[in-house]
Amino acid sequence: MDSIKILERIVAEEGNCCWATQSVCKQCPLGSLIRSDNGGLMSCVEALNIDGLSEEEADIKYKEAAISKLADMVLNKIIEAD
Numbered sequence: 341m342d343s344i345k346i347l348e349r350i351v352a353e354e355g356n357c358c359w360a361t362q363s364v365c366k367q368c369p370l371g372s373l374i375r376s377d378n379g380g381l382m383s384c385v386e387a388l389n390i391d392g393l394s395e396e397e398a399d400i401k402y403k404e405a406a407i408s409k410l411a412d413m414v415l416n417k418i419i420e421a422d
Contacts, residue, residue, distance in 0.1 A: 343369050347410040355403030356395075369409050370402070 341349075346368045350357050357368075365371055370384040385391055388405055390398040 341367065343367060344410065344413060347406045347413070350402055350406040351410065355399030355401070355406070357402060369413070370405055 341364055346360070346364060347370075349359070350368075350370070353359065357365075360368065365384075368384065370387070372381045375381060384402070384405075388398075388401045390401055393401070
């Protein structure tokens, strides 16, 4: 599953990504949003700061992040095509 399809599925599932396998998570752009202090990438849980949120609140954050990242990726593809 490519990055765009992963993000589209997260949006379609209203932010819920319980369906994702470990290999899907490794490919997901939301798992590489922010670099941590040690230079590695934060997990999506860390980057979106969802620890302690209700499932509904976490789903909203995931959906918003997926929409934003998807828009950025599509825009970049358009710019690269020009």
